[in-house]
Amino acid sequence: MKTKDFPLQVKDVSDDGTFEGYGSVFGVRDSYNESVEPGAFVESLVRHKREGSSPLMLWQHDPWTPIGVWEDMAEDKKGLWGKGRLLGGVQKADEAKILLKAGAIQGLSIGYREVDTTPSENGGPRKLVKLDLLEVSIVSFPANRRARVESVKSEVMEEFARRLRDGDPMPVKEFEDILREAGVPKAMAVQIASVGYAKAIRSESEGEANSKATAALKALRAATDQFKTL
Known part of the structure; x- marks a missing residue:
């Protein structure tokens, strides 16, 4: 499994821990000289919906530390949009909520498997055409400055x-x-x-x-x- 980080800006997290925004944006070259292409997540999201599952919400990519659930996730013209909820009573989720509200952590990171890619040409970014999305974590160190999490209520x-x-x-x-x-x-x-x-x-x-x-x-x-x- 590979990971890719995106910064987020939390303007607000609701009292029940709900927030929404973008975990990935399309066509932006990141620090790894890669860009995620429109449609990269479609098949994976369809499969999750068909199977009644969803990408995991983890803390720092730790498979033993789930902290919430992604209640909705979809692609639009901008990127990968998601609505998630931190689960109150889960220690790390409560800590994450406090840290997000304070702006102490500002990163999302997707965990995925590559299914289809296009090599870099003439110094351009390597294009990620199709990805199997496994999880979206809250992390400490973001890489892509264009992805944002927007509050349910500003x-x-x-x-x-x-x-x-x-x-x-x-x-x-x-x-x-x-x-x-x-x-x-x-x-x-x-x-x-x-x-x-x-x-x-x-x-x-x-x-x-x-x-x-x-x-x-x-x-x-x-x-x-x-x-x-x-």
Whole structure:
């Protein structure tokens, strides 16, 4: 069995230990000069579903230390998406939950067998075309910086929405940081925040908005319009 690591960013783990996000992303060259290709997990996931099984959730690839269950897993255009749940009462799972919340560990790693690969050409990455997915572990040392775990519920976005509703929008720089955290390129995040969003919240301060609710809707609409036009 081989393993491949991916960093994750845990914004939140729910009280019952549930989280979701991406354990692998497609077409990204990692530190081993390999890239996982779209469709690499399809046959393995179909087989798991047919057999009523799922990839294991382990701690640091230790087969004697399962810490949770992957309740759902599928491929989409971005990569391998999964929804998992750490099992409360299991010592290592409780420890993992604490460590993830604190950001003390930030890695996922898939354990797999190679079924079909394409050799490296002209210095390009070796392509992993088909993999037999055995397990997805929470680990200490990630390698691929593009994979992310996203929370079931983002506290940051909840705070952003609440402040808009209350007529107290966050500063432009904070909104820009949220966009960049979500994966928006820096230049695009700056333009969205400093043009559409800034104009909306500035209008409120100048008395052009009729109410706090109207200002909030304008800010959201302006930001959304910027996304559509970029």
